[in-house]
Amino acid sequence: MSGSLDVGGVRLKSPVMAASGTFGYGTEVPLCDRRHLGGIVSKGIFLQPRLGTPPPRIAETPSGMLNAIGLQGPGVEALIRDYAPQWASWDFPVLVNVNGETVGEYAELAARLDGVLGVSGLEINISCPNVREGGMFFGNDPRSAAAVTSAVRQRTSLPVWVKLTPAVTDITEIARACEEAGADALSAVNTFVGMSFDLQSRQPRLAFHTGGLSGPAIRPLAVYLAHRTARAVSIPVVGIGGIAAAEDAMEFLLAGCRAVQVGTATFVDPNAIGKIVEGLRRYEELLRPPD
């Protein structure tokens, strides 16, 4: 697994990246062996600053966690001012996770980030509510997923990755739509919508009521969706979901992914990614095509 690789126009230092929203802006996580980082995807950003949702924002579930952060963030201008300059000095690529409430917002954000030093690519988060279509996720519908993708594609010269929403009837339909709309790679998958109730209050445990499920619990679902996606498109697929060890990353690579992203595992062990990359050395021969 040593040696860098090209994934959808981005030069990764290793096949293991930090997933959006689980590594901040790359400046926070202590104790992480950065030599092993394939690259990072920054916390999801909007054009404008966002407060985020009220607490409680997270709840633990069996082998997983629900989160409803509400994409809290400083907005794109602060990101360009405060973080991009630091990124420019790092030896691994940083992709920006771009979000919007309308196709226009995504496009404007992409345009603003185009050519910003330190930004190596964009990952479009299409698991955002489309305010124009009754709050349905852009990623739930091939047409709106494609609309966002091509709008972004037209406004940037940066590599464009699209991060797929898992809870759809047929993910290959969405994947192909994004590929045709000009995506350079697909990230599969985002969190699954879930809910949990607190018995004392009889209310949902999260103030936002629903949240995104992440962690080992979703791994078999994510491996399946990443596998189907990889078979449906010819652009590279980056596997995401419940990876906590080299063996887990291997499942996604065997499923046809070119690289992986690690999220929740970094909360458990700040150096999870470093350990995964070291562990992958044991499996290098497995990755050669069978003879």
Place this chain on the structure above:
Amino acid sequence: MSGSLDVGGVRLKSPVMAASGTFGYGTEVPLCDRRHLGGIVSKGIFLQPRLGTPPPRIAETPSGMLNAIGLQGPGVEALIRDYAPQWASWDFPVLVNVNGETVGEYAELAARLDGVLGVSGLEINISCPNVREGGMFFGNDPRSAAAVTSAVRQRTSLPVWVKLTPAVTDITEIARACEEAGADALSAVNTFVGMSFDLQSRQPRLAFHTGGLSGPAIRPLAVYLAHRTARAVSIPVVGIGGIAAAEDAMEFLLAGCRAVQVGTATFVDPNAIGKIVEGLRRYEELLRPPD
């Protein structure tokens, strides 16, 4: 939780039932305190006997398990001959989980079971591949889900429950279609399709490649889907997914379900249902509407 209740035309002895495929035909499970059983749903049956899929059929995942049994079963005639007579002597209801590869098969099966002594109702498993439509699940599409439901409805006087497929973009669309087509209740939800790879063989761990994910891992996803379903329809909803303790059952009841089904937990503890019903006593007051 003591005292029986009516759910979609079936008189349950308690709000906790055994889920299809996890309690056989009700004759196998040892050590289960049957006084507490609200009712059981028999292993899924087809018109004809089915061999099932080759092993390995199950694989454990974090807080969950994948299964691909392939609906192995003796066929409806053997079920009527060997099991129904025993069911007729039990003091809790037995629903038969009906399956088919075409709408016609479902309907014929329903007709054959109509009026059979010992059968208290039918639960339609729409998570079956529709051979006429390229193997897509009936439950993935409102039209085919409704078609199966009304076909069964027309051929039986028994209560008809429809068991929903979870991995769809909008479960409420399917739920409403089934309600309009004449369902008396909805069971939410079936297993989620997942996949896991074995590193030694580089192959999927299941011979069938993909399998259904069940167990505590899916609970937050199932609670969310059951909650959305309960708000979308006026017929009762029976919550299913990862219930292993009274607290878990309570989450589904707070989410708007009238009863629940327990599956995988019975594999872990043959008397899981008995313990859950006893545990629910602690929460009776919680179930009274808030004042």
Place this chain on the structure above:
Amino acid sequence: MTYDVPAPLVSRRKVAREMWVLGFEAAPIARTVMAGQFVNLLMRPGPLLRRPFSVYRADGDVVEIVLSAVGEGTERLLDLTRGELVSALGPLGRGFQLDAGPGRVTLISGGLGVAPMPLAARDARALGLEVAWVHGARTQAELCSEADADRYYWATDDGSTGVHGSALDAVPPSEVGHVLACGPNRMLAAVAARWPDAQVAVETYMGCGTGVCLGCAVPRTSGVYDRACTEGPVYRAGSIRWADLPAHLHYRVTA
């Protein structure tokens, strides 16, 4: 500087009904922790995420925490046998800020809110400050049997000992210095109403403890949410929108 060290359980003692102090060997943390900071503990086998605990005492190479069993994680911790390892991440967060004496600090703790107080008393004394400690619990049996201050005052909800009422009711006007408080968030809200300049250690759910998940949101009067694990867990009492901060842990005291 933050450390992640394998920390063996080295000691365990009971300090009140259902309330225990556990000692873990974690030298780099024990040597650098400041009052009000916390450690994030990982148990394997155990729940997926780490569990945050204020440092109760730090003695040589040993970090102590005080806890009761409220769920899976705390139960696992109390089931640990001597020598069993946890992974200890810390010290984390911003602790109490104290100016050098002369002067007086008033420690107000409710139930498990005693957690950060022994270190606070230690640091205050080192700065030449006089320390008064007011501690409240539901009943006598639930009062922490360990205290370390120049003067103590007790309060119990049932009046079984000390003042009949909450810790706040037990603060003698004469003793009010710079207030440091910890306890259920609703007790801290009452502290804020009376002493806006008090420093309070709050609790939230935490996903990471290191500032990346934004799960530990604390609503500030400035209108923003910030991170209990990074900007906190110690805040100026008057700077928090208490109505928007969930009560969380069901401490065994009323405010």
Place this chain on the structure above:
Amino acid sequence: MTYDVPAPLVSRRKVAREMWVLGFEAAPIARTVMAGQFVNLLMRPGPLLRRPFSVYRADGDVVEIVLSAVGEGTERLLDLTRGELVSALGPLGRGFQLDAGPGRVTLISGGLGVAPMPLAARDARALGLEVAWVHGARTQAELCSEADADRYYWATDDGSTGVHGSALDAVPPSEVGHVLACGPNRMLAAVAARWPDAQVAVETYMGCGTGVCLGCAVPRTSGVYDRACTEGPVYRAGSIRWADLPAHLHYRVTA
């Protein structure tokens, strides 16, 4: 009759490199188990599902199993401290069927396949049968140091002791009686080819162990799949479609 009992670990000993025997107090199971039957053990904390193990020995109130660490469940079992509880469900499955003597049984085991043999020897003797035991492993250090038969024969893949080859190669023609075999499925396939009437104890993944999940499918020559936990785990060797039965556990022997 099946029992589900809380079973404390009472003993532990090493019988080969990386191979251990654990004893659990589970009186009703110990008193009723027959050779070839198994127990399904639940560990908390531990993996979601139970883990099945053949009963190695049953002595008074104690049930013994023999195992090596191959994954999370077996690692948890080997980490248990004396007195720690597991939930033991059993006895489960159909064991070896033996007719009364005079006569001779030949036990053939590969690696961990030794598991059901001590009970098989016990029951065979009780029926007045003569017992010969042929045991194979990769190397001398991995041969189970305990054996209980009238005559023994060893085999090792590397020839470090006994016959250089598999357990099958080590069976003296003179010793062939009614064959009872256990080991990796591919070794059992070889047994079936030579002695179709042999009784073999097979392994599959198991979801429940009680006959309801159909996860433990065993492909029979009759064309059907049946349940290792209920109709099995002991079968007539000739009645199984070996090509369709996964190798599963990577036993440390070649067939």
